[in-house]
Amino acid sequence: MKIQSKITLLFLLLSGGILILLNASIFYLVYKFNFDDFYKRLEARVNIAAEVQLSPGAKSKATLEVRNKYLEKLDSEKEYFLAVDSNKKVHASAGIAQVFIDDILMTGQAHYRHDNTFYAGSLFKKDNAGYVVIVSASNPAGFQELKDLQKILLYGFLLAMILVYFVGKIFSFYTFQPVRRIINNVKNITANNLHFRLDELTGKDEIAELSLTFNDMLNRLETAFETQNNFVSNASHELRTPLTIISSELELALNKQDLNTHQRGVLNTVYAESEKLGQILNSLLMLAQSGFDGKRQNWESIRMDELLLTASESVKRINPESSIYIDLENLPADETLLYVKGNSNLLRLAINNIISNACKYSNNRPVTVSLLTENNRIIIAIKDQGIGIPQTELQHIFEPFFRASNAHEYEGHGVGLPLTLNIIRLHKGSLGISSEVGVGTEIKVFLPVEPHPALTNSIS
Secondary structure: HHHHHHHEEEEEEEEHHHHHHHHHHHHHHHHHHHHHHHHHHHHHHHHHHHHHHOOHHHHHHHHHHHHHHHHHOOOOOOEEEEEEOOOOOOOOOOOOOOOHHHHHHHOOOEEEEOOOOOEEEEEEEEEEEEEEEEEEEEEEHHHHHHHHHHHHHHHHHHHHHHHHHHHHHHHHHHHHHHHHHHHHHHHHOHHHHHHOOHHHOOOOOHHHHHHHHHHHHHHHHHHHHHHHHHHHHHHHHHHHHHHHHHHHHHHHHHHOOOHHHHHHHHHHHHHHHHHHHHHHHHHHHHHHOOOHHHHOOOOOOEEEEHHHHHHHHHHHOOOOOOEEEOOOOOOOOHHHHHHHEEEEEHHHHHHHHHHHHHHHHHHOOOOEEEEEEEEEEEEEEOOOOOOOHHHHHHHHOOOOOOOOOOOOOOOOOOOOHHHHHHHHHHHOOOOEEEEOOOEEEEEEEEEEEEOHHHHHHHHH
């Protein structure tokens, strides 16, 4: 999940939590106000009922008239008059909880609710006698108000969450716009334009610091690439020239007829080692060059079945005893799926390395090279019947100069597969390998299909 989506989700969750707390507070306050108001209305009726019943007369009659005229009759309204006995006890009437009456006797006034029936009662004294006056009623209108409020809060919450979601997306979009701009600019930086720098933003926020950090990194990368470029450009001339002179002098020396057996053996050994050093140097230079950005090479559309045939013929010319079988039975019917975009010389070198290794480490037993396409990828599988690679060493075979523990009897420098991996990566591909000691090794090359433009246009 992208950070922008995470921030939108976090914004939504935080806002949702705040809205839930706010709605719960509103509902609680309305709930409390509604019930408290209803209890006050019951208390007023308790006082009126006590005055009418305990102090009969013209005043109480007038109070009763005012009550009947101006106070509405509550739903299921009932009045209870209970006398306090000599033990200061009151026995509960039917439907009234004893604990409620005990609270009235203790505090002088109390409230009580059972389901939708509300009770308010007070303790009154008249002529040294005590009386408990209770008025009860139901409050359907209050409960309906709470239900309506619940619906309003719920729908309001859902509507607010939808609004918060879109506001959060807009907020995160504009918040991360500078980051997206940096990402797009960094994506356009390759080995060809390492001089390019991000716009340095004013201010001291994290985005400005990120741009400055990227620019510092690009400065270091440009220096490193320039150093490598200088090495690759100069090493060939500076190192090959003395090696060529050494080899030439050794050839001249070997052509002399007055050399004894020991001298000729020493010169042959030095000559062979100088040739080996030259091969190592060439491999190292190729390995360094393959690490450059692919746009430095001459890219073209390459038909891979033809490249396989060319590569196998090249290996056979170097090693005539090799046995290579090209399996093209699974070629796609659409020939446009046989093309990749890349540098033919580099790709041929990579395939040559794999096939050559397969022949060498299998002592020229049959090597099968197959080609097929799958999921818009070209798959080249090279399988041998060689010595195999120990499982514990498979993870190291793409490291420069690494050689398997069972391969010391074979000539090699340990740079062929690292060079191949670099070339395949330049072409946006990948390598897969499986091996078993004494059985053989299979290496698969995966390359993205990129149809030839001319063929695509002719088909369309």
